[in-house]
Amino acid sequence: NAGVMQNPRHLVRRRGQEARLRCSPMKGHSHVYWYRQLPEEGLKFMVYLQKENIIDESGMPKERFSAEFPKEGPSILRIQQVVRGDSAAYFCASSSLSGTGNTEAFFGQGTRLTVV
C-alpha cells in the first residue's frame, strides 16, 4: 500500500470552509476508489473513478461532495462548506483493473479530516 499516496495526512477545517483531499494512485493504476471511515465504523464506499470519468458515485452525498480524476494529476475529493459530521478518515484505494480478481488490494494512508 506504500504506492498509493494521499495528502494531506491530517487536515483541520472550520465549519463552512472547503476541504480538498488528494490521492495519487499506484503507478500504472487508472481506477481510484474513495472510502470514508468514521470512528468504530467500517469503511463506507463513496465514489469510484477512472481517468476523467465517474463510474459509480452511489455512496457520495448529493450535496457538498464532489470528486474528480483528471487525465493528469491526482484524484481530488472535494467537500464544500464542511460540517462537524464530515470529520472522519478518508481513504483512497487504487487498482489497475476492475471487475475480477484481486484488484482492489491497495489503500493509501488516509486523510484525517477534523472540522472544528
Add this chain to the structure above:
Amino acid sequence: GQNIDQPTEMTATEGAIVQINCTYQTSGFNGLFWYQQHAGEAPTFLSYNVLDGLEEKGRFSSFLSRSKGYSYLLLKELQMKDSASYLCAVKPGNTPLVFGKGTRLSVIA
C-alpha cells in the same frame, strides 16, 4: 442490499490461535477480502478468496464457503503486534468492495 457481519471485538492470548468469522449477504459475489488495520493506519491486504476452501499464507489462513455466505480468518501463533482491527470485505460484482464494521482483536500476554 448488502450486509456483512463480523464480531465487534475479540480477545486472545499470545501464542494461541484465533478464528474471526464473517457472514455476508450480497447481491452478487466476485471475491472476499480480509484486511488488517492498525489504529490510525491504512487497511493492509491479508487475503483474497473467490473459490471455496482454505487459503494459507504463513500464520494467516482464510476460508470461504460460498453456499453458506461464510468466511473466517484464522491467525496462528498470535503475537502482540497482531492486535488490530480485521476487516471482512466482499466484492458483489463489477462494483467496489463492501466492508463489514471490522473485528477489533486484542492480544494479551
